[in-house]
Amino acid sequence: MAVYTRIGAEAMDALIARFDVGTLTSAKGIAEGVSNSNWIIETTGKSGGGARFILTVYEERTEVEELPFFLNLLDHLSAAGCPVPRTIHDVDGAPFREFVTDDGETKHLALIEFLPGVSADNPTxxxxxxxxxxxxxxxxxxxxxxxxxxxxxxxxxxxxxxxxxxxxxxxxxxxxxxxxxxxxxxxxxxxxxxxxxxxxxxxxxxxxxxxxxxxxxxxxxxxxxxxxxxxxxxxxxxxxxxxxxxxxxxxxxxxxxxxxxxxxxxxxxxxxxxxxxxxxxxxxxxxxxxxxxxxxxxxxxxxxxxxxxxxxxxxxxxxxxxxxxxx
Amino acid sequence: MAVYTRIGAEAMDALIARFDVGTLTSAKGIAEGVSNSNWIIETTGKSGGGARFILTVYEERTEVEELPFFLNLLDHLSAAGCPVPRTIHDVDGAPFREFVTDDGETKHLALIEFLPGVSADNPTxxxxxxxxxxxxxxxxxxxxxxxxxxxxxxxxxxxxxxxxxxxxxxxxxxxxxxxxxxxxxxxxxxxxxxxxxxxxxxxxxxxxxxxxxxxxxxxxxxxxxxxxxxxxxxxxxxxxxxxxxxxxxxxxxxxxxxxxxxxxxxxxxxxxxxxxxxxxxxxxxxxxxxxxxxxxxxxxxxxxxxxxxxxxxxxxxxxxxxxxxxx
Structure with missing residues (x-):
C-alpha cells in the first residue's frame, strides 16, 4: 500500500484534461497496489453526472513496453462482457500517457474505469x-x-x-x-x-x-x-x-x-x-x-x-x- | 499516509449497516491522514442513488473522550453553512462507534460526509x-x-x-x-x-x-x-x-x-x-x-x-x- 508519486492539484487537473471525461473534482491516493501508485479520481463526467476512475502511475517495476498488452487486454475482455475495467483512452486515442512528475521524473499513467465491489476476506x-x-x-x-x-x-x-x-x-x-x-x-x-x-x-x-x-x-x-x-x-x-x-x-x-x-x-x-x-x-x-x-x-x-x-x-x-x- | 487497521469485507458490511446510508458497494483505504486510518466508502445510498463517505478509524494518537468535541463541531459548523463535512450519526444517534478489529483490538470509528475538491499545491x-x-x-x-x-x-x-x-x-x-x-x-x-x-x-x-x-x-x-x-x-x-x-x-x-x-x-x-x-x-x-x-x-x-x-x-x-x- 503506497502512493510513490506526488502529483499536485494543478498537474492532476492538466493530466485529467487529456482524457475526455469532464473536469476533475476529487483525487485521493489509495492504499492499494504494491508496485504502482493509484488514485480514485472523480470528474464532472462528460454529461455532468459525475464519473469515477482509477488513475494508475506505473513505478519502476512495470515495463512500459508491456503496458499495451495489459491495457488493451482490459478493453478486449470488457468488450467481450467480462467484468473487467475498461481503459479510458486519451484524446489522442492512446491507452496510456507519459508525463513529468512534480519531482521532474518521467513516468507513465493510465486511467481505468472504476468498478464497484469489495474484496472478500473469508470467501463463501x-x-x-x-x-x-x-x-x-x-x-x-x-x-x-x-x-x-x-x-x-x-x-x-x-x-x-x-x-x-x-x-x-x-x-x-x-x-x-x-x-x-x-x-x-x-x-x-x-x-x-x-x-x-x-x-x-x-x-x-x-x-x-x-x-x-x-x-x-x-x-x-x-x-x-x-x-x-x-x-x-x-x-x-x-x-x-x-x-x-x-x-x-x-x-x-x-x-x-x-x-x-x-x-x-x-x-x-x-x-x-x-x-x-x-x-x-x-x-x-x-x-x-x-x-x-x-x-x-x-x-x-x-x-x-x-x-x-x-x-x-x-x-x-x-x-x-x-x-x-x-x- | 497509511491505513493502520485491517477491516475485512464482511466486517465492513456490518459496520456500515449500523448507519442508515444504504448497503456497502465499495471501500478503499486512502493514503491520507497521519494519525488515523481512512477509507472512501460507497453505498447504494438511502434512495438508491449512490452515496460516498469517509470512514475514519481512530488510532492511538486520538483520545476517544475528545471525539464528541470534534464530531459535534462538524455538525455545528455544517448546520451554520460552513463548507465542513457532516458527521453521519449511526442508527442509535451516536456520532461515533466502538468496534472490534479483525485483529481483536477495540477501536473507534466515525462516518463523515464525503466532499468533492482537491488540495492546492501552489495556491493562487x-x-x-x-x-x-x-x-x-x-x-x-x-x-x-x-x-x-x-x-x-x-x-x-x-x-x-x-x-x-x-x-x-x-x-x-x-x-x-x-x-x-x-x-x-x-x-x-x-x-x-x-x-x-x-x-x-x-x-x-x-x-x-x-x-x-x-x-x-x-x-x-x-x-x-x-x-x-x-x-x-x-x-x-x-x-x-x-x-x-x-x-x-x-x-x-x-x-x-x-x-x-x-x-x-x-x-x-x-x-x-x-x-x-x-x-x-x-x-x-x-x-x-x-x-x-x-x-x-x-x-x-x-x-x-x-x-x-x-x-x-x-x-x-x-x-x-x-x-x-x-x-
Whole structure:
C-alpha cells in the first residue's frame, strides 16, 4: 500500500484534461497496489453526472513496453462482457500517457474505469463459484486476444529466486531448505502441451471485487501472460481455498472454484490430471516471491512483508493430497 | 499516509449497516491522514442513488473522550453553512462507534460526509482569499459552539518538545540550537485577552478542498481547540504563503489570506498588532512537532519525515519582517 508519486492539484487537473471525461473534482491516493501508485479520481463526467476512475502511475517495476498488452487486454475482455475495467483512452486515442512528475521524473499513467465491489476476506462457496465462472470467462474471451506475453514469473524466474535466496532459507525458516529441490522436482514433472490462453496468474481475493455473491470486477492484470489455463485455476484454488496463513484448507471453497470454472469451461482429462502438480507449482511461485521479498525488501520500505511459510503449507497440502485435493 | 487497521469485507458490511446510508458497494483505504486510518466508502445510498463517505478509524494518537468535541463541531459548523463535512450519526444517534478489529483490538470509528475538491499545491491569491473567508466563517459560526477544548499544541506542549529534543538539535541542523531561547522569548511576549473561538489550528493546504477558486471543504479538525482567532490566521498565513521549504514567501497569497478573512471578520487593532508574534509562535509550533518527529519517529514507520528547517525559515521571516509581513 503506497502512493510513490506526488502529483499536485494543478498537474492532476492538466493530466485529467487529456482524457475526455469532464473536469476533475476529487483525487485521493489509495492504499492499494504494491508496485504502482493509484488514485480514485472523480470528474464532472462528460454529461455532468459525475464519473469515477482509477488513475494508475506505473513505478519502476512495470515495463512500459508491456503496458499495451495489459491495457488493451482490459478493453478486449470488457468488450467481450467480462467484468473487467475498461481503459479510458486519451484524446489522442492512446491507452496510456507519459508525463513529468512534480519531482521532474518521467513516468507513465493510465486511467481505468472504476468498478464497484469489495474484496472478500473469508470467501463463501457462493463467491468462490462466481470467481471460478469469471475466471473461465476471461480464459474463453482471451482465446482470440492477438498479443502474447511470456510469464515473467515462470520456471526461469523460480530458478532465479532460488539462486538469489541460496544459503539464506534458514533466516526465514529451516522448513524452507527443501525449496530448491522441490522447485526442480516440480519443473521436472511439469506437463507440456496443455491448452493455453491469456491467464491472470494472480487472482487473489484482493484482485476480485464482489457485490454480494456476484463478481463486479477482476482487476490488477499486471501479471497476465500467455500460459496454461489450468495453471490459473491452480493459482486461484491456492489463493482462495486456504486461510491466509495456509494452515486451514476450506474444501467447500476449493470445490466451488472448480465447479464454477467447469460450469463455463470444462477441464479436459489432461488438465484435470495436471491440477495437483500445477497447484504445487503455484504454491512455490508465491512462496518464492515472498521469500525473496522477505530477504531483500529494505527495512523501512512502505510494504508489508508476507510470510513465505503460508505457501509452504499450501505446497505441502497439495503434495500430500494429490488428486484428492480436488472435487 | 497509511491505513493502520485491517477491516475485512464482511466486517465492513456490518459496520456500515449500523448507519442508515444504504448497503456497502465499495471501500478503499486512502493514503491520507497521519494519525488515523481512512477509507472512501460507497453505498447504494438511502434512495438508491449512490452515496460516498469517509470512514475514519481512530488510532492511538486520538483520545476517544475528545471525539464528541470534534464530531459535534462538524455538525455545528455544517448546520451554520460552513463548507465542513457532516458527521453521519449511526442508527442509535451516536456520532461515533466502538468496534472490534479483525485483529481483536477495540477501536473507534466515525462516518463523515464525503466532499468533492482537491488540495492546492501552489495556491493562487484567489484561492487564498477564499480560504481566508472560509476561516473567518468557521470562527464566527463557532462562537456559540457550547464545548471547549484546550490547545494540546500550546505553550506547555512547546516546552515539552523543547525538553524532549534537548541536546539533539544539532542532529537536525545547528541552526535549530536557538529554538529553546526563541520559544521562551515568544511565550514571554505572547499577548493575552484576544478574542477567542474554536480555531482549526492546522489549516494547511492539505486540509482544504477546492473546486476552482471555491472552498468546497475544510477538513481534519483533530487539532481544533479553543483559542485566539488571530492565532488561526497566523497558522494559515504561515501554512499558505510560503513554498513548502519556507525559502520563498508569496506576498500576494499572504495578503489574500488576510483580505479574505477581513472581508468576513475584520481584525481588531489588538489582533492586528498580535499578528507578528502569533506568526512567530505558529512557526515554532510546527518546527517543534517536526523536530520531535524527526528525532523520534522510528525508522521504517509509514510516514514521511518533514523538514523542521522549513518552519525555522518562516520563523526567521516573521521575526525579521515584523508587522511589515502583513498588508
Amino acid at each position: 462457496p457462493g463467491q468462490a463459484e462466481a470467481v471460478g465462472r469469471a475466471l473461465a470467462g476471461i480464459h474463453l474471451a482471451a482465446l482470440d486476444y492477438p498479443a502474447q506475453r511470456k510469464n515473467t514469473m515462470g520456471h526461469a524466474a523460480w530458478r532465479g529466486f532460488v539462486a538469489d535466496c541460496e544459503g539464506r532459507w534458514g533466516e526465514i525458516d529451516s522448513a524452507l531448505e527443501v525449496v530448491p529441490t522441490a522447485v526442480e522436482d516440480v519443473i521436472a514433472r511439469w506437463p507440456r502441451g496443455l491448452p493455453q490462453s491469456v491467464i491472470h496468474a494472480d487472482l487473489f481475493p484482493d484482485n476480485v471485487l464482489l457485490v454480494g455473491d456476484s463478481v463486479s470486477g477482476l482487476i490488477d492484470f499486471y501479471f497476465a501472460c500467455t500460459g496454461p489455463m489450468v495453471y490459473d485455476v491452480a493459482v486461484t484454488h491456492a489463493a482462495w481455498s486456504f486461510s491466509g496463513d495456509g494452515k486451514r484448507h476450506d474444501r467447500a471453497v476449493g470445490d466451488a472454484i472448480l465447479r464454477g470454472y467447469e460450469a463455463v469451461r470444462p477441464l479436459s482429462s489432461e488438465e484435470r490430471a495436471a491440477l495437483p502438480i500445477m497447484s504445487e507449482g503455484a504454491s512455490l511461485r508465491f512462496l518464492l516471491t515472498r521469500a525473496y521479498d522477505w530477504l531483500f525488501t529494505p527495512a523501512g520500505a512502505l510494504v508489508t512483508k508476507k510470510d513465505p511459510l503460508a505457501f509452504k503449507r499450501r505446497y505441502d497440502f497439495y503434495q500430500r493430497e494429490g488428486a484428492g485435493a480436488f472435487a | 491569491p484567489g484561492q487564498a482569499e477564499a480560504v481566508g473567508r472560509a476561516l473567518a466563517g468557521i470562527h464566527l459560526a463557532a462562537l456559540d459552539y457550547p464545548a471547549q477544548r484546550k490547545n494540546t499544541m500550546g505553550h506547555a506542549a512547546w516546552r515539552g518538545f523543547v525538553a524532549d529534543c534537548e541536546g539533539r538539535w544539532g542532529e537536525i541542523d545547528s541552526a535549530l540550537e536557538v529554538v529553546p531561547t526563541a520559544v521562551e522569548d515568544v511565550i514571554a511576549r505572547w499577548p493575552r485577552g484576544l478574542p477567542q473561538s474554536v480555531i482549526h489550528a492546522d489549516l494547511f493546504p492539505d486540509n482544504v478542498l477546492l473546486v476552482g477558486d471555491s472552498v468546497s471543504g475544510l477538513i481534519d479538525f483533530y487539532f481544533a481547540c479553543t483559542g485566539p482567532m488571530v492565532y488561526d490566521v497566523a497558522v494559515t498565513h504561515a501554512a499558505w504563503s510560503f513554498s513548502g521549504d519556507g525559502k520563498r514567501h508569496d506576498r500576494a497569497v499572504g495578503d489574500a489570506i488576510l483580505r479574505g478573512y477581513e472581508a468576513v471578520r475584520p481584525l481588531s487593532s489588538e489582533e492586528r498588532a498580535a499578528l507578528p508574534i502569533m506568526s512567530e509562535g505558529a512557526s515554532l509550533r510546527f518546527l517543534l512537532t517536526r523536530a520531535y518527529d524527526w528525532l523520534f519517529t522510528p525508522a521504517g514507520a509509514l510516514v514521511t519525515k518533514k523538514d523542521p528547517l522549513a518552519f525555522k525559515r518562516r520563523y526567521d521571516f516573521y521575526q525579521r519582517e515584523g508587522a511589515g509581513a502583513f498588508a
